[in-house]
Amino acid sequence: MTTEHRCPLCDSPLWPHVSDGHPTWFCRHCEQEVPYSVDQTSANRVVAPQTTSISQLLTPPVPHTFTLREIWQTTVKGIAQFLEADRVLIAQMMPSGEMVVVEEWRQRPWKTLLHCHISQFVTFADIKTWQEGTIEAIADLSHGHHQTSTMMTLDSLFDVKAKIIVPIRQRDSQTGKNLWGLIIVHQCSGPRQWTASELGWLSLISTQLIMSIQQDQFYQHLSQINQKLEEIAFYDRITQIPNRHYFEHYFAQEWRRMAREKQPLSLIVCDVDFFKAYNDTFGHPQGDRCLQEVAYTLKYTLHRPGDMVARYGGEEFVAILPNTNASGAVHVAQQMQSAIKQLKVPSATQTVSEFVTISLGVASVIPSQEKSPKQLLNEADKALYEAKQKGRDQVFFQGQKEINFKPKSKPIQQTLSAIPLLENLSSRELLKSYVAYFLSRGVSVSSPTEGILPFNGLVYQYQGYHQNFVNWWQQLEQRKDYSQLYLTGDSHNFDDFLDGGCRVQECARCNLPIVTPTGHIYSLPGCTLCLKDDQYCQRQHTEDGIKSETIFRLLTITDIEQNFKTLQQWLNRNGVEAVFISDLTEINDYLLSEPFAAIMIDNHANKEIIENWVKQLHRYPSLKEVPIIALSKNAENGIPWLNRELQLEDYLLTPFNGDTLVDYLRHLSTTNLALNQSGIYWFPR
Missing domain, CATH: 3.30.70.270 (Reverse transcriptase/Diguanylate cyclase domain)
Incomplete structure (x- = not known):
């Protein structure tokens, strides 16, 4: 039977064509080159010129300098725009067998599926069908056998009226499995007839995507090898410190x-x-x-x-x-x-x-x-x-x-x-510490089905977690979707912690906690919570003694004996003007005449003494409304991934600290006047 090469855009006959030495197709009706054709005589099979490599099917090819997440984001956005779809997902088959939505683009007001675990809605027959590479296109989910499908529950919950499921296949030499994941396209506004050209185009996107995934895996493997070589070259084998x-x-x-x-x-x-x-x-x-x-x-x-x-x-x-x-x-x-x-x-x-x-x-x-x-x-x-x-x-x-x-x-x-070591913490306690860190700085927890779960209380107290946080956390643990909850903006959900597959360490660039898979060699920052306008936030460094604009003034009461001149200069170059005193006797009219954005008590005195200091500070009219932060080594697990006591700069120079932290504390005090009777915001040392 003769193959009929048709244009995927207008269904007109195609003519063989050579571009830059490579064979391709040309559509006279569209008056443009097309990278592939649709074979009408063979069940709408996508056909490309035989000598054309797959990497040339999409122009331009995806450069390896993009991160895999950037490729995912570009892919779902491009599919949504081209097909005018309401929701586009990329779901990945995890080593544990779970199918998790790792990237999403959606039109509002349709609900998000990001981070959802959809394995419970998938049967073995579905997996087998996708492993064979079969594309599933359903024009109307309200008719036919689709109403009895196990995925019907998920589709109904998220208002899906029509959909396409395209397998992303990759042969794994170790496991023998070939299903990496799925591209899922949802139409929620109503039924829709999918065309052969649309299916062919998505099949091609799937092929290109798996090439990008394989390329990313190769570069990750290469990065790990380079990291190992650096460790060998730069670290002492016996002491495990730099050589x-x-x-x-x-x-x-x-x-x-x-x-x-x-x-x-x-x-x-x-x-x-x-x-x-x-x-x-x-x-x-x-x-x-x-x-x-x-x-x-x-x-x-x-x-x-x-x-x-x-x-x-x-x-x-x-x-x-x-x-x-x-x-x-x-x-x-x-x-x-x-x-x-x-x-x-x-x-x-x-x-x-x-x-x-x-x-x-x-x-x-x-x-x-x-x-x-x-x-x-x-x-x-x-x-x-x-x-x-x-x-x-x-x-x-x-x-x-x-x-x-x-x-x-x-x-x-x-x-x-006095510091709880990271290896001594259970997965649940590590998750709790990780969430507590961000929650105390105004970052919210979200549900894939309900969106943001509001919390308007205190996280820490002098001894342990505050009762506000304890009660709220217990409510979270009772939720059916507890394992699917995640910090707003984070790429990891609670289940990543609960299965023991993740650990926490500091971001190399912004010092925020960063989640990395267990056994992963961490080299470059990969945190997503510190992203602002698609750029990693960085501390403001100044050159040649030119001072940056002061962000806010800080009064610090500390009993730590050290030369504060260097620390003051460093903080000032990062936009913080700090004044250090050892006790309240050093407060004078000059200090009271200057506006302070916050007061920090970094003192090893007991709770009663510090509370008495706060009462005295509140007697001064100029300090009455100033948020007071006090550090306590007894404030629950603290920040165990640092394996050290926290310093003053830890609360001033990372993206969710400094002026951001102070603004959040002011917000708390205005939204809930009865929230903090003592007037102290306790944080871990």
């Missing part, structure tokens, strides 16, 4: 940055005392474990995102502290010295201490063209030599006498032990 090679790269980078910003850069070089004797006494395996404990402790003594500790070689470690002057670096070195002693690892010699100790050398400089990174490293190394010569187990800074440690804060061991 000397990465230190030199990062040191040069921060040197250039601090030179541009004319800010101080400090180094701490430290050495485990008498480590050779330790190895000789306890053996090399025990020596490796000792180095691992030292590396872990030094790493978690540093709190700021830009600070880094690396293994320089043998038992020697080095820490880089950007935007830190000499006194601040000495204070950090003292904390490191104390934290190592708190480990109470038995020493091989009693010369200095019964426990393992470290000696530390500190050097600091404002980088310039007249100086070099090597000079700063040599100064820190000389300071370390002096610390050893003067008896070890001490901090030495060039230009001053050795510094004997005087505790200024709680030992790092107590700090770390």
